[in-house]
Amino acid sequence: MNSLKQQYEEKVRPCIDLIDSLRSLGVEKDLALPAIAVIGDQSSGKSSVLEALSGVALPRGSGIVTRCPLELKMKRKKEGEQWHGKISYQNNEEDLKDPSDVEKKIREAQDKMAGVGVGISDELISLEIASPDVPDLTLIDLPGIARVAVKGQPEDIGDQIKRLIQRFITKQETISLVVVPCNVDIATTEALKMAQEVDPNGERTLGILTKPDLVDKGTEEMVVDIVHNVVIHLKKGYMIVKCRGQNEIKKKVSLTEAIQKEKAFFKDHAYFQILHDEGYATVPKLAEKLTLELVHHIQRSLPRLEEQIENKLAQTQAEMVKYGKEPPADATERIGFLIDRVTAFTQNAISLASGEELKFGVRSNMFFILRKEFASWKETIERSGVTFNKNIEQEVAQYEQKYRGRELPGFINYKTFEGMVQEQIKQLEEPAILKLKEVAEIVKKELFKLAQHSFVGFPNLIKAAQLKIEAIRKEKEIAAESLLRTQFKMELIVYTQDATYSKKLGKRRREDEQEYIGFGSLQVVKKSTNNTTTSVDTRATLKEMMNHLKSYYRIVGQRLADQIPLVIRYQMLQESTTQLQREMLQMLQDKEKTEALLLENCSIKNARLHLQKCHMRLSKARIRLMEFSMNTYSFKSAQLQCPS
Known part of the structure; x- marks a missing residue:
């Protein structure tokens, strides 16, 4: 078992670290990187899922809570090591010592980037969490889909959010993680509809059902059929989870305790027990599923990513020649x-x-x-x-x-x-x-x-x-x-x-x-x-x-x-x-x-500077990909298995 777990971590962590490091270089400004984007209608339980995975409280409330794309980078540490967090956005970077600081810092970041109120921004906030209690996983949380503008919001807020979501999920390198409550008709959800528009065959869409405790009596079998992938077929299938509800949050039920309650809920449920036994239920199983999906997705994407970087480098070099050198100061x-x-x-x-x-x-x-x-x-x-x-x-x-x-x-x-x-x-x-x-x-x-x-x-x-x-x-x-x-x-x-x-x-x-x-x-x-x-x-x-x-x-x-x-x-x-x-x-x-x-024309000067930065980013990215390819982590032949 230990060797299996060691093999798993040897193959998982380097793949995710590679993409995280490329994203930290800013390579995503130049080309798309493999990613999992979390989308859902407002009040779908999206934030609860992310909280359960990360172990930290994220901004909650009515209306639009996620107002900027949030890159949530989770790194599993060894048992006994201390929790550590870091938030970065624009030119700001701050270490976090306590999980309770996360929600406040994200709100502050959103206010600076999207303004105080209910507006949105397409600039990314990066939140890094390292803990023995989190999976090796990186997700990008996107604003919930709003249908009607509320007080203080622009009239076209719904369209703004859809455009932002489409910018991420349209990319072939992105897996769409669609969060849908069990107590609504899945066929009518806007999030799944958007995912189907850009991925009609469901090849890069994974569904998550939430709030199973709110299912109307008599509809439980329909929920089971959905998770069994017989209602709306997705090649990556479905998972079902039960996260903390608002009442449990008020009672300050810890995330650890919530996971235990979730396990008991599915094991004892007359209809959903089968989903638990088959491995389709609970947050820990979801974490394993997402980690494997991301790593396999990265493995498949790396050869094409190498080619894209080479092509983009050649294009950038040609552009740099066009703009010429900057006049010397002397x-x-x-x-x-x-x-x-x-x-x-x-x-x-x-x-x-x-x-x-x-x-x-x-x-x-x-x-x-x-x-x-x-x-x-x-x-x-x-x-x-x-x-x-x-x-x-x-x-x-x-x-x-x-x-x-x-x-x-x-x-x-x-x-x-x-x-x-x-x-x-x-x-x-x-x-x-x-x-x-x-x-x-x-x-x-x-x-x-x-x-x-x-x-x-x-x-x-x-x-x-x-x-x-x-x-x-x-x-x-x-x-x-x-x-x-x-x-x-x-x-x-x-x-x-x-x-x-x-x-x-x-x-x-x-x-x-x-x-x-x-x-x-x-x-x-x-x-x-x-x-x-x-x-x-x-x-x-x-x-x-x-x-x-x-x-x-x-x-x-x-x-x-x-x-x-x-x-x-x-x-x-x-x-x-x-x-x-x-x-x-x-x-x-x-x-x-x-x-x-x-x-010199200022726009040309800025364009040259932009190209130089782009060239530097891509050059570093190429070196990191070469180093990755040369080490023992062969992304072409790795066959991963989940540790129990």
């Missing part, structure tokens, strides 16, 4: 810090312009966007070419009447050719300028984002960089527009290398022959738009003219398809980022502005 070091940040930003800006990978985890899809923009520019040219081809096919049919002079068939009037080409090129000028403005806006936005990422937490530095980016954008946009308009003026000079033109014209003629073969060699006399007849010879002349026009437009189109993006990229990317680098570094020469530039 004046000289601060200048060096500023130079490093600005240099990193300008180097990334240069890399952004050249399409290279950016440092420090920065991501940009700018070149993908620009490729789409320049591809759409090429599509604009091609659409213009299609329109041009349709227009010249209509116009050349009227060529004989309007333009033909003394030249023989097969010769083209150069002025006509030049005029038609120039007219088409002019139509592309404004779309090119519009494309410049669109790209300039894209580049500005990407550089703005880069500044925000590079100078997180330094609003003055971000603003200074963005002002320079905007000023440079305007300057380079004007320069680029001037170059583009010059390009279009040059394109009005109809020119290309003879060899290039001859090659393009030859290709066009071969395409024309293929079209001719495809339609067959049938020659027809075609009517023009004004019903005049166009001869076969004239038609040949006009086809030759179209070949010349289409061939030259292809050359111009290819030239503009490349040249316009080159001008835009050169001015809006290369030139802009080079000038930005120069001006940002020149700005650092003004030492009087250094302090203003390094003025």
Whole structure:
């Protein structure tokens, strides 16, 4: 028996201590920990159950008594060792020497956290009790579910309490301990209904029936059926207990005496004796059941908890990189810090312009966007070419009447050719300028984002960089527009290398022959738009003219398809980022502005501090989990048995 008890305590205490230590680190701010949450409607006997388990009196009364979540950590001490208690909340911590002090200290804590009166708070009060008379167990007591607000309570007090309870029991790591009086219809209790909403299969819900001495005659068998799990099925089942009533408290019946009376009640009860014999009744049996449930729950949760901690640590580290380091206090070091940040930003800006990978985890899809923009520019040219081809096919049919002079068939009037080409090129000028403005806006936005990422937490530095980016954008946009308009003026000079033109014209003629073969060699006399007849010879002349026009437009189109993006990229990317680098570094020469530039945003400073604390908590938690895994308490293979 002693070896069995020793084995039990060797496996139980370390598991519970591990989770308690993680909770004391504050890890629950970052991720959910295995826990048992006690919930129940008002006057369900919830406080009586906790008193019976802990051996100390907790706040009692009508209405809402538990106004803050109470973490009740019970640690069994060896026989003969003294009782010890400790209460902690917010930044307060106090040792307790006498069990009679507990109720008063909890009320004081609730008044400080939830205000004097009947309000509630979601901040946790931690009560630690070490005694030979308590089980190794940690429970979280939650406010009783209120249906109607009483004097002094907010109208939505019921909703507030439900939201608080849901915050705990929704977590998959939490076992819901639902306390229900025997003298009410269990199916109508709000607490069980809430537990079923978040745990419809009852896999992590355990029911406790209280007040069996108040059961109406004739309903005892129904209570037995509930505990036997045949009315509303819960995989963890039910227990039944009889705690001190209000009359016994007034008579100052001790908790030890109450436990003896409880045992006698069940053993002598005509209906409930079977529940006692089967181990479903009394507070001591409940304590054993809860301890085993918690330890098994912890064992099952630990592998996932390890994974969660690793993932959260990686996420926290990534966030810390995003917020960067805090500026040093030393004046000289601060200048060096500023130079490093600005240099990193300008180097990334240069890399952004050249399409290279950016440092420090920065991501940009700018070149993908620009490729789409320049591809759409090429599509604009091609659409213009299609329109041009349709227009010249209509116009050349009227060529004989309007333009033909003394030249023989097969010769083209150069002025006509030049005029038609120039007219088409002019139509592309404004779309090119519009494309410049669109790209300039894209580049500005990407550089703005880069500044925000590079100078997180330094609003003055971000603003200074963005002002320079905007000023440079305007300057380079004007320069680029001037170059583009010059390009279009040059394109009005109809020119290309003879060899290039001859090659393009030859290709066009071969395409024309293929079209001719495809339609067959049938020659027809075609009517023009004004019903005049166009001869076969004239038609040949006009086809030759179209070949010349289409061939030259292809050359111009290819030239503009490349040249316009080159001008835009050169001015809006290369030139802009080079000038930005120069001006940002020149700005650092003004030492009087250094302090203003390094003025940090309070929210970012607080966020960095929060992340640092989170990282420290999680790092300590990982170490404790590793230590636990390495010792002899194997949570993966432990098969616990209860000592008698």
